[in-house]
Amino acid sequence: MNSAVMKKTMYFFVLPALVFYCIFWIFPIFKLFQYSVTDYNGYVQSFNYVGLDNFKQLFQEEVLSISIKNTLIYTAITVILGNIIALMIAVLLNASISGKAFYRSAFYIPTLFSAIVVGFIWSYVYMPQEGLIASFLEKIGITTWDTNFLGSYSKSLYSIIVVDIWKNIGTSVIIFLAGLQTVPHELVEAGKIDGAGKWKLFRFITLPMLATSVTINITLSVINGLKAFDFPFIMTNGGPGISTNTLIYAMYKMAFTDQLFGKAAALGIISFAIIIVITIICVFTLNKKEVSA
Amino acid sequence: MKRFSRQSFVMLLIAMLLVLGACSSNSNSGTGSSNTGGSSNTGSSNSSDTSSDEKPVTLTMLVSGAKAAEGEDFELEIFPRLVKEKFPNVTLEVQKLPDEQYYTTVKTKLGAGEGPDIFLVFPKLANMGAIEVAKAGYAADLSDLSFWDRVSPAAKNDMSYEGKPYAVAKGMDILGTYYNKTLFEQAGITEIPQDWPSFLEAADKLKAAGITPIAMGDKDMWVIQFGMYQLAANSVYPTDPEFDTKLQTSETQLTDEKWIKTINQYKELYDKGYVVNGSLGMASAQAAQQFVDGKAAMIFTGTWDLPSLTATGAAEFERGFFSLPGNEPGQPVYASASTAAGYAINANSKNLDVAKEVFEYLFDAESPLFEAWVASNPSISVFNGVELQNDIFADVLGNIQETGNAFYFSNQMWPAGVSDAMQSKFAEIIGGRAVTAEDVAKAMQDKYTELYKQ
Numbered sequence: 085m086n087s088a089v090m091k092k093t094m095y096f097f098v099l100p101a102l103v104f105y106c107i108f109w110i111f112p113i114f115k116l117f118q119y120s121v122t123d124y125n126g127y128v129q130s131f132n133y134v135g136l137d138n139f140k141q142l143f144q145e146e147v148l149s150i151s152i153k154n155t156l157i158y159t160a161i162t163v164i165l166g167n168i169i170a171l172m173i174a175v176l177l178n179a180s181i182s183g184k185a186f187y188r189s190a191f192y193i194p195t196l197f198s199a200i201v202v203g204f205i206w207s208y209v210y211m212p213q214e215g216l217i218a219s220f221l222e223k224i225g226i227t228t229w230d231t232n233f234l235g236s237y238s239k240s241l242y243s244i245i246v247v248d249i250w251k252n253i254g255t256s257v258i259i260f261l262a263g264l265q266t267v268p269h270e271l272v273e274a275g276k277i278d279g280a281g282k283w284k285l286f287r288f289i290t291l292p293m294l295a296t297s298v299t300i301n302i303t304l305s306v307i308n309g310l311k312a313f314d315f316p317f318i319m320t321n322g323g324p325g326i327s328t329n330t331l332i333y334a335m336y337k338m339a340f341t342d343q344l345f346g347k348a349a350a351l352g353i354i355s356f357a358i359i360i361v362i363t364i365i366c367v368f369t370l371n372k373k374e375v376s377a
Numbered sequence: 378m379k380r381f382s383r384q385s386f387v388m389l390l391i392a393m394l395l396v397l398g399a400c401s402s403n404s405n406s407g408t409g410s411s412n413t414g415g416s417s418n419t420g421s422s423n424s425s426d427t428s429s430d431e432k433p434v435t436l437t438m439l440v441s442g443a444k445a446a447e448g449e450d451f452e453l454e455i456f457p458r459l460v461k462e463k464f465p466n467v468t469l470e471v472q473k474l475p476d477e478q479y480y481t482t483v484k485t486k487l488g489a490g491e492g493p494d495i496f497l498v499f500p501k502l503a504n505m506g507a508i509e510v511a512k513a514g515y516a517a518d519l520s521d522l523s524f525w526d527r528v529s530p531a532a533k534n535d536m537s538y539e540g541k542p543y544a545v546a547k548g549m550d551i552l553g554t555y556y557n558k559t560l561f562e563q564a565g566i567t568e569i570p571q572d573w574p575s576f577l578e579a580a581d582k583l584k585a586a587g588i589t590p591i592a593m594g595d596k597d598m599w600v601i602q603f604g605m606y607q608l609a610a611n612s613v614y615p616t617d618p619e620f621d622t623k624l625q626t627s628e629t630q631l632t633d634e635k636w637i638k639t640i641n642q643y644k645e646l647y648d649k650g651y652v653v654n655g656s657l658g659m660a661s662a663q664a665a666q667q668f669v670d671g672k673a674a675m676i677f678t679g680t681w682d683l684p685s686l687t688a689t690g691a692a693e694f695e696r697g698f699f700s701l702p703g704n705e706p707g708q709p710v711y712a713s714a715s716t717a718a719g720y721a722i723n724a725n726s727k728n729l730d731v732a733k734e735v736f737e738y739l740f741d742a743e744s745p746l747f748e749a750w751v752a753s754n755p756s757i758s759v760f761n762g763v764e765l766q767n768d769i770f771a772d773v774l775g776n777i778q779e780t781g782n783a784f785y786f787s788n789q790m791w792p793a794g795v796s797d798a799m800q801s802k803f804a805e806i807i808g809g810r811a812v813t814a815e816d817v818a819k820a821m822q823d824k825y826t827e828l829y830k831q
Contacts, residue, residue, distance in 0.1 A: 212655030235657025340481040342794040
């Protein structure tokens, strides 16, 4: 009797959370699908249905392909490079060196700042001729390098990625450090007794034991990379031109600057499709790797 | 031990509540005493109604711009203070945001029905333009205010829709070229260039003397408009003042050779290396810093930027201002000038009457608020009888008033988004990509066709 009553009342406990979820999550998603076939401009409340015009327009413009390309590059580099660097730092910080606590805090501090502050300060670091990097190069006598980082079509995206990695390395390092603590000492010692060198120890013992940390870090980095918005917004305004536009930035600009909510909603749906595909690929690959590890 | 800590926690809570209660009662008694003082203040207000609600009213105001670098900021500090002195029950809360964020924030708030009581509106068809906000029903009709007979008709018209004014323009803004008089002397430039070849010559002299001729913060891409519109005022509109109206009926296109000429002129400045290297990586604030530090001789921007360009920098020098002469030798120089942004009242404001009273006070020629506003306003006043506050604009303004040779900023007659297309495509030219003026013009026209549906 007790369990039957409990089962029924349990559903009622879920109700408030469910209501919130529907109002703030499900309903806006349906609205997104609705707006993508209208010419709603986000400002005047009346709009017309225009069928698939928004999608057609998007496929003809270059913003879509550039944003997708930039987002994929951004994600790939932050995931791969960011995690490798984080892993190396975590291994270093795990070794017994003096001042470990200080170094650990130092590596984590950038994560605590807001992205806006970090982006703003780094845009002064990257300033041509007068910025930190340019002045430093001048001091040590290198005057021929082009120091126009944020204003150059080829360099701006990578300059922003550096800042993103710099800022977010803290979280990855912490997760890897936690993972490293769970590697059982006996296995490492057994390996040493068997005569394995440092690299072999790392590759065959430590790394497989870190499988869960790697999965977590990669998932988080992928999500962060696909959502990239802060740094293009603060540091380059998506520029020069549209060369550092990412999917989310392009959506924001379309919705709020060009006042084309309908078109931005269409872009939102295309991004949604792309992100789902990428996530599915990632999840399956990681799951397979984890199972085999 | 447990009972002790619980007791002390409860005592702490009670103590905090008492302190908070005392604080709020303090402020209550404060407004009470000034209320009695306020109700006797009926003489100086221009408005005819004597019933300024005795209930405390909070007016919210959202404007764009940068906080004054030195001294008190008019909108953030002086305006609320003087309003409080005149209407003790009215508290004016002002928020000032950088331009890009202003547009997004105010539109989102208005769209959600939570708009500020007073906000900034731009002329005609510009982004957040008077026509747009009037059509959407967000701005209140201000025809019943008493001071319109003292405002220049052009300024009133630019802020009107169907004959009714919806905002009070802050004044007239002129786009021009600020220059460093000392650096000009150093390079041997004795007089202000009056046509395009002379301007190029002057820039050459500066370059030869090792001085960076022009600084521009192209990372903030909207500054590309500042040079472009000055050239358009000389190369597009003098021979075809109705160009933008013809665009609306498709009689002409933005790919017209006049615009190609304008874009090519602006491109020339970059091709010849007159603009600072790496301008695409520099924000507009950083470019302004270059100017005040004496590292560049000229910068293209408008009257609104006077405060940041006359701020103290690493170098001491006298500033001057002239219109960029995109004209042929022998032709007159046309200035690029437009009605500035203005204050509008939210049509759905709960305090519509109070806001209107504040406006009457602000624009009453005898009120201290009007004087303070005129003193701090870099835009040129459009109210009768107000003297020019900043001598630096005297030459250009005098020329405009005598000859009438001026045209508005092009983006005020384009749907919002066309100027962005111009900026992105032109930025590719600055970035050294193989893009031509024809490509830029085509991008502008494509965007225009996409956006101009009405």
